[in-house]
Amino acid sequence: MPLSTRGIDAQDCNDAAPEDRAEAGDHAWDTLLELVTSRPKRAPDRKQNRSKRTEQQILNAALRVFARDGISRSRIADIAAEAGISTSTLYEYYKSKEDLAYDLPNSHLVSFFQEYRAAVVGKTSAREKLLLYLSMSADFAREHADWGRLFYLEIWPSVLVSETELRHSVDDFARIARYLIDEGVRQGEFPAGRNSYETASLLLGAVNQVIITWLLYRRPRNLTKASAEMADRVITMIANERP
Amino acid sequence: MPLSTRGIDAQDCNDAAPEDRAEAGDHAWDTLLELVTSRPKRAPDRKQNRSKRTEQQILNAALRVFARDGISRSRIADIAAEAGISTSTLYEYYKSKEDLAYDLPNSHLVSFFQEYRAAVVGKTSAREKLLLYLSMSADFAREHADWGRLFYLEIWPSVLVSETELRHSVDDFARIARYLIDEGVRQGEFPAGRNSYETASLLLGAVNQVIITWLLYRRPRNLTKASAEMADRVITMIANERP
DNA sequence: AAATAACCCGACAAAACGTCGAAAAAAATT
DNA sequence: AATTTTTTTCGACGTTTTGTCGGGTTATTT
Numbered sequence: 001m002p003l004s005t006r007g008i009d010a011q012d013c014n015d016a017a018p019e020d021r022a023e024a025g026d027h028a029w030d031t032l033l034e035l036v037t038s039r040p041k042r043a044p045d046r047k048q049n050r051s052k053r054t055e056q057q058i059l060n061a062a063l064r065v066f067a068r069d070g071i072s073r074s075r076i077a078d079i080a081a082e083a084g085i086s087t088s089t090l091y092e093y094y095k096s097k098e099d100l101a102y103d104l105p106n107s108h109l110v111s112f113f114q115e116y117r118a119a120v121v122g123k124t125s126a127r128e129k130l131l132l133y134l135s136m137s138a139d140f141a142r143e144h145a146d147w148g149r150l151f152y153l154e155i156w157p158s159v160l161v162s163e164t165e166l167r168h169s170v171d172d173f174a175r176i177a178r179y180l181i182d183e184g185v186r187q188g189e190f191p192a193g194r195n196s197y198e199t200a201s202l203l204l205g206a207v208n209q210v211i212i213t214w215l216l217y218r219r220p221r222n223l224t225k226a227s228a229e230m231a232d233r234v235i236t237m238i239a240n241e242r243p
Numbered sequence: 244m245p246l247s248t249r250g251i252d253a254q255d256c257n258d259a260a261p262e263d264r265a266e267a268g269d270h271a272w273d274t275l276l277e278l279v280t281s282r283p284k285r286a287p288d289r290k291q292n293r294s295k296r297t298e299q300q301i302l303n304a305a306l307r308v309f310a311r312d313g314i315s316r317s318r319i320a321d322i323a324a325e326a327g328i329s330t331s332t333l334y335e336y337y338k339s340k341e342d343l344a345y346d347l348p349n350s351h352l353v354s355f356f357q358e359y360r361a362a363v364v365g366k367t368s369a370r371e372k373l374l375l376y377l378s379m380s381a382d383f384a385r386e387h388a389d390w391g392r393l394f395y396l397e398i399w400p401s402v403l404v405s406e407t408e409l410r411h412s413v414d415d416f417a418r419i420a421r422y423l424i425d426e427g428v429r430q431g432e433f434p435a436g437r438n439s440y441e442t443a444s445l446l447l448g449a450v451n452q453v454i455i456t457w458l459l460y461r462r463p464r465n466l467t468k469a470s471a472e473m474a475d476r477v478i479t480m481i482a483n484e485r486p
Numbered sequence: 487a488a489a490t491a492a493c494c495c496g497a498c499a500a501a502a503c504g505t506c507g508a509a510a511a512a513a514a515t516t
Numbered sequence: 517a518a519t520t521t522t523t524t525t526c527g528a529c530g531t532t533t534t535g536t537c538g539g540g541t542t543a544t545t546t
Contacts, residue, residue, distance in 0.1 A: 046524090047522080047523060050523090050524070050525095054524085085526085086525070087526090088526055088527075088528095089524080092525075
């Protein structure tokens with residue numbers, strides 16, 4: 001649980017000190033990080049502690065079962081049993097399997113953004129920030145492989161994701177990459193003249209491909225090394241690209 | 244229906260004329276193309292024409308319904324109704340919805356390989372072949388958008404694909420890219436010293452990302468142009484990479 | 487044209503999903 | 517601390533979807 005309750009304070013500095021130093025106090029960057037780490041949780045309307053515990057049990061159980069069987073083969077009854085509750089209780093918390101599946105990855109995703117936010121402090125160049133971002137995203141999937149399988153292999157590419165709340169967090173994922181690419185161009189680390197949207201697709205597509213292959217086949221063996229290499233390689237290519 | 248019945252003749256040239264010209268008559272390349280265009284169809288044991296028609300109706304209906312509702316929300320009964328048959332008849336052909344969903348993309352995929360095989364004749368450099376391959380893959384998804392949604396957004400990344408027959412065709416997809424990269428290195432078009440597996444991930448990941456984004460959001464508007472640009476850009480980067 | 491094989495469907499069984507009202511537990515009120 | 521009220525849980529039950537089976541229909545073979 002990194003960073004915890006930083007929610008409010010970064011936002012209301014909007015009208016406060018408008019620093020003019022170009023490098024260090026990057027306003028838009030802070031705002032973006034604040035945004036992605038504070039997407040509101042759905043349905044926080046439970047009163048008793050017992051409920052929070054039950055909800056957590058459901059989430060843990062669902063993650064295990066989904067990762068093991070895939071969403072389509074998983075049964076609500078199995079998840080409820082694994083969570084130690086009755087199926088009807090589960091329906092008190094989520095109105096359907098789909099609802100559960102598409103809410104589930106949210107908390108992990110926010111955790112990832114929080115971890116990144118904490119780790120990126122001190123990095124100055126856009127290139128460093130970008131490399132860290134991509135490396136950390138792969139490492140996060142490795143450390144939370146059950147979540148990774150669910151998110152990268154079932155949720156992210158799904159047609160259904162565009163109808164859910166999760167969509168915003170997914171969009172944030174690309175938004176950060178795009179922001180850093182633009183920043184790199186402004187600071188002269190990357191050549192100008194390219195569509196940053198396309199460049200972001202290139203970067204994310206390449207790294208995600210490595211992650212997905214690892215999640216499916218556990219190859220290459222060392223994901224941390226492979227993804228960092230890939231990220232570094234592609235970033236270098238982009239930096240050296242003739243405009 | 245491109246190329247139609249070229250199945251057999253290319254195979255029995257295995258023991259025939261072993262041409263030594265390095266460029267034109269590339270044996271391994273022909274063999275690979277032959278392999279990917281002739282993956283055996285599952286369950287060809289139907290005798291009557293009536294059955295072939297019924298099976299085709301099922302496939303067409305399933306493609307429409309899956310693309311419209313997503314696999315998980317689609318109902319067998321809907322597909323059967325759309326195909327103009329009873330549900331129990333559908334079960335004569337496919338033992339489950341999953342079975343149907345994972346067999347469905349096969350024929351289109353083979354068609355794509357066949358179209359590519361026909362179009363690549365005459366291209367000599369590995370770079371040209373690779374560019375054509377990636378461009379055509381995007382264009383094929385655009386022309387068969389229903390199939391594209393099913394294949395790229397639901398089947399390919401799925402955990403379940405690794406258990407199905409379709410896996411082989413999916414593997415073929417990457418194998419061709421890898422082959423062409425290796426060929427490019429041999430012919431000096433690309434610098435040596437890189438893992439061709441990694442380079443293939445980079446290429447496919449980048450282009451697929453463009454395709455997926457288009458399938459989900461219809462952006463960028465012109466997929467043909469965007470994917471060709473992306474492919475060309477990445478191939479150029481790889482060609483210019485310092486070893 | 488009779489026999490055999492292939493194909494199709496209605497009726498039924500099984501499994502999974504989802505709802506509801508009442509019981510149990512916790513919190514609030516008196 | 518007994519009560520009322522609110523929150524949470526669960527078993528019983530209805531609905532939807534999946535999957536099976538035997539017999540009837542159509543095509544093919546002899």
